[in-house]
Amino acid sequence: MYLEIQGRIRQKFRETVKSVFNLEVGDPVFDFPPRPELGDLSIAASFELAKKLRQPPRKIADQLAAQLLPIEGVARVSVAGAGYLNFHLDRAVLASVLFQLRTFPALAEAVHPGKVLVEHTSINPNKAAHIGHLRNSVLGDTFVRLLSFRGHHVETQNYIDNTGVQVADVVVGFQHIEKKTVAEVRALVENKDVRFDYYCWDLYARVSNFYIESGDKELRAATLKAIEEGKGEPAEMARLISTAIVKLHLETMQRINVRYDVLVEESEILRLEFWKSAFELMKEIGAIRFETAGKNAGCWVMDLGDSEGEKSEEESAADDVKIIVRSNGTVTYVGKDIAYHMWKFGLLGKDFSYAPFYRYADGKTVWHTGKEAQAGAPAFGHASEAYAVIDTRQAYLQNIVAAAFRALGFHDQAEHLHHFAYEVVGLSPACAQEMGYELRPEDLERSYVEVSGRKGLGLKADDLIDMLVAKASEEVRSREMTQDPAEQAAYGRMIAVSSLRYFLLKFSCHVIITFDFKEALAFEGETGPYLQYTIVRARNIFRKYAADHEGFTPESLPDKVKQTELGRSFAGEDGTAFWELVVLTAQLEMVADQAISTTEPAAVAKYVFRLAQTFNNFYHRFHILHEPDSARQNFLLYLVHIVERTLTQTLGLMGIEVPERM
RNA sequence: GGGCCUGUAGCUCAGAAGGAUAGAGCAACGGUUUCCUAAACCGUGGGUCGGGGGUUCGAAUCCCUCCAGGCCUACCA
Numbered sequence: 001m002y003l004e005i006q007g008r009i010r011q012k013f014r015e016t017v018k019s020v021f022n023l024e025v026g027d028p029v030f031d032f033p034p035r036p037e038l039g040d041l042s043i044a045a046s047f048e049l050a051k052k053l054r055q056p057p058r059k060i061a062d063q064l065a066a067q068l069l070p071i072e073g074v075a076r077v078s079v080a081g082a083g084y085l086n087f088h089l090d091r092a093v094l095a096s097v098l099f100q101l102r103t104f105p106a107l108a109e110a111v112h113p114g115k116v117l118v119e120h121t122s123i124n125p126n127k128a129a130h131i132g133h134l135r136n137s138v139l140g141d142t143f144v145r146l147l148s149f150r151g152h153h154v155e156t157q158n159y160i161d162n163t164g165v166q167v168a169d170v171v172v173g174f175q176h177i178e179k180k181t182v183a184e185v186r187a188l189v190e191n192k193d194v195r196f197d198y199y200c201w202d203l204y205a206r207v208s209n210f211y212i213e214s215g216d217k218e219l220r221a222a223t224l225k226a227i228e229e230g231k232g233e234p235a236e237m238a239r240l241i242s243t244a245i246v247k248l249h250l251e252t253m254q255r256i257n258v259r260y261d262v263l264v265e266e267s268e269i270l271r272l273e274f275w276k277s278a279f280e281l282m283k284e285i286g287a288i289r290f291e292t293a294g295k296n297a298g299c300w301v302m303d304l305g306d307s308e309g310e311k312s313e314e315e316s317a318a319d320d321v322k323i324i325v326r327s328n329g330t331v332t333y334v335g336k337d338i339a340y341h342m343w344k345f346g347l348l349g350k351d352f353s354y355a356p357f358y359r360y361a362d363g364k365t366v367w368h369t370g371k372e373a374q375a376g377a378p379a380f381g382h383a384s385e386a387y388a389v390i391d392t393r394q395a396y397l398q399n400i401v402a403a404a405f406r407a408l409g410f411h412d413q414a415e416h417l418h419h420f421a422y423e424v425v426g427l428s429p430a431c432a433q434e435m436g437y438e439l440r441p442e443d444l445e446r447s448y449v450e451v452s453g454r455k456g457l458g459l460k461a462d463d464l465i466d467m468l469v470a471k472a473s474e475e476v477r478s479r480e481m482t483q484d485p486a487e488q489a490a491y492g493r494m495i496a497v498s499s500l501r502y503f504l505l506k507f508s509c510h511v512i513i514t515f516d517f518k519e520a521l522a523f524e525g526e527t528g529p530y531l532q533y534t535i536v537r538a539r540n541i542f543r544k545y546a547a548d549h550e551g552f553t554p555e556s557l558p559d560k561v562k563q564t565e566l567g568r569s570f571a572g573e574d575g576t577a578f579w580e581l582v583v584l585t586a587q588l589e590m591v592a593d594q595a596i597s598t599t600e601p602a603a604v605a606k607y608v609f610r611l612a613q614t615f616n617n618f619y620h621r622f623h624i625l626h627e628p629d630s631a632r633q634n635f636l637l638y639l640v641h642i643v644e645r646t647l648t649q650t651l652g653l654m655g656i657e658v659p660e661r662m
Numbered sequence: 663g664g665g666c667c668u669g670u671a672g673c674u675c676a677g678a679a680g681g682a683u684a685g686a687g688c689a690a691c692g693g694u695u696u697c698c699u700a701a702a703c704c705g706u707g708g709g710u711c712g713g714g715g716g717u718u719c720g721a722a723u724c725c726c727u728c729c730a731g732g733c734c735u736a737c738c739a
Contacts, residue, residue: 034682044681047719057719081682082719124739165738221737299737326737333739395666396734423667424733447731454738475701495701506687507675510667512732519674519688523701526675526687533701541698594678606676609686620694620703640698662701 001097002586003593005073006030006041009087013043016067021053021060031084036580039078039086046083057083091575092566095582099558099638102585102645111151114384117344118144120420121253121260122159122390124166125242127204128197129252130458131515132391132425132451138504138655139422140389141258142601145653146592155380158260159340160368162242163267164333166204166453168224171237173203176219177210182237189244197248198460200241205456221328228270228330239267250358250366252461256497257655259360262380263368268352269339271371275331277348278339287407288324298327302404322400334397338404345413346382354380385416387599392421392510420599422509426450427459428516435459448514459515468496471521472529481661491659498528498656505605505654526609528656531647534612536662538644541624545637554641560634569635574622578639581618584611585646592653601654608650615643 010027017025028043046057046064053060061083068077068085075090120140123133140156147154161167174180180188189196211220226234246263253259269275279300282288288302304320324335342348353373358366367377390398398419405414426448429439437457443449451458473492482488503520507513523529546552570579587607595603624640627633648658 029679029681031681032678038682042682044720047681050719084682161739296737323737328737330737332737337739391733392667393733394739397739421666450733479701511675512668514674516674522688524688525701527701529701530687537698537702544698591678602676603678606686613686616699616702617704620699623698625698 001073001094001101001589003589005071005089005094006590008071009041009043009074012068012071013045013064013085016064017045017049020063020067021049023049023052025049033080033084033086036576036583038080038084040089040583041087042080043085043087044083046085050083059083061085089583091570091579091582092563094586095566095570095638095642096558096563098582098586098642102642102649103555105649109151110153112153115153115155115382116147117155117157117381117383117386118147118389118420119157119159119344119387120144120389121249121258122161123249124161124164124453125245125249126166126170127201127245127453128195129249129461130451130453131461131464132458134256134461134464134500135422135425135504135513136389136391137253137258138256138501139420139509139601142501142505142604142654143387143389143420143596143599145655146596146601146604149653150589150592150596155383156259156261157344157380158263160242160246160263160265161333162238162246162265163224163227163270165220165224167238167242168220168227168234169207170200170204170241171227171234172219172223173200173207173210174237174241175223175234176214177203177206182233182240185237185240189240195248196244200245201453201456201460204453208454225328225330230267230271247358252465254360255462255465255493256500257657259364260366261378262354263357263366264340264352265369266336266340268369268371269336269343270331272350272352274339274343274348274350275336277350278342279325279331279335281408282324282338282404285408287404296321296323299323300325302400302407304400304403334400334404337397337401341386341388341401341405341417342408342410343381344383344386345410345416347410347413351381353377383416385418387418387420389420389422391424393424395419395421418599420509423512424450425513425515427457428514431516432457434517448512464520465496465500468499468521469493472496472499472523475523479662487660491662494657494659495523495529495532495662498532498651499523500528501655502526502528502531502605505601506609508602509600529662531608531612531651532656532658533662534616535644535647535651535658536660537619538615538640538647539660541637541640542644544625554637557634557638557641561631561638565631565635566638569632577618577621578635581611581614581639581643584614585642588646588650604650604653608647608654611643611647611650615647 013028014025017023028045031042031044033039033042046061049060050057058079061079065077065079065085073090073093074087076088078086078088080086118140121133121137123129144154144156174185188194188199223234226232227238288300291297291299291301301321301323304322322334323332325331339348343350352369353371354367354377355370355372355374356365357368388398402414402417405417429444429446429449432439432449439449449457469492472495473488476488476491476495482491506526542554569575591603591607595601622636624633624636627636651658
């Protein structure tokens, strides 16, 4: 609705500039007037036109304003300041359209052609998830929800690097540090008293020291090779470990409302020789070449010396090269990733077979790429657009994948391959010490310390969630909002999740989150619980009102509040305060689109907080249940309903549920 | 050396493709509850938008340069 009006204004603006000044211009950019009385949308283009037309901007704006109307949805146009064109929307019409839209949201059916594939989480399946992984999953999951809300067909993939070095390291740990057999590791996995992912967390941290102390450089490479080839005990143990850990990761993520459609396993990419197909193609086209001399002798490498042009021959030849196949014949991560991404777009001419891997409580299945093909699997892959949510340190690798696409001639697909980059989560030095880690003096000087699975330094996801749930549950109990223990637990969980998800979403992707307990455990101010509480307040009004008015439902409000009354209320004394709320709720779709196009879900978080703040202010100013004038009371209820629906829907986009009471 | 990112209030961060008086949360101080209302609301103080130059009617925003910090630049991922 709001977006449609914007579109009409743009169109009309161009037409009017053409007819009044005989000038072709592009789409104008909208600004937002600083105060709502000035209007709802503004165009500052008069200032630029002033140059071309050699007329003062104010005069230009005046001439345009006289000719712009009618525009459907716009009540009037005013000129302000030195030449701003301000558009005042038709308040009553917009409010009633929004009421319908928010009360009966359109079914989430895909209106865009094609499929958007979002890969996120993709944690190495060799240890428990930590706070950094949560940021990835929450960003990715929110992005999926946003895409779906805006009419995209979305598929969520979680890539499982079950044949990589990190898994190999834990296998080495079990085999050579703990001297455990496959059977013994299996017993450990099945032992309910052991948190297997936590166990591996500690073991993995010990492996680095083990390599240093034993001086055995071959062990890791040999183990990795065996795993890649799927042979022997190391491979069996790797399968056992990674499968167990992936299940635990799914359970951790489920706690914070993050789910997946399909798990793509690297072992299958190797087994089905996806890599081989990609490799053949790259050789054929000459995207990679075999080095016979120099430091990379025996490797297949890809040239990165792109576009720049002016570069001294010697240095570009030696350094601007990326190894794709190692001299021992194993494939680097990039190589496998190229194959995986080719499959995403259906460029490989091959497909996996799929089997159920995990079932959520409501019956939804998570599939994985398994040998034991099962009928009825959805058609995965064949994306028209692909996003990979990966931290910014891997930008270089992501660029190589895109470069490979271009080298292979897949220019169009390269354009639709997006690296959804975000910064890492670090711990403040004080926080790390609080958790019992000993820091080196140089780390104490830094503003944050990097989380490191290798060193075992980090806050485990489940530990943080546990802390949040404990704190939230304590609040729920002390506020005595319900006596039912099951309800208390449910509220505690919802509040904990909202706190965590909002905390991870409110920062823009390109800032490092320096984790701090005080801030992360806060339930007041700019937090998830604040938002939930705002909705609960709005719902309380309806609950109490309905108790005194038999048979009342919010859906009946349009029958009582006609457009003429809407118009009168918005034009009245407090009209601007009321209108401010409506105009904000109208912006949801615009904000969601912006969050998608900039891969910046924080925009939605900031938006919903602003709406909640505005509502809370309104809530204090206007006492709805005490309102003696029933026409005005109905109007206020009408407003509250629009806001409540918008807040609830927006929190839903962030994966946040709302308790009945708080 | 090269590439990417960051620098805005005491702290943590927003700031819409250059626009109207630079915002929020936390912290500090002062107010507001027999309630639809405190997980909240209102008010006060707090800024050379890292420095310098430039483009422009207009710059936190674009360009150049310098300073400070971070990340990447592996036959790890």
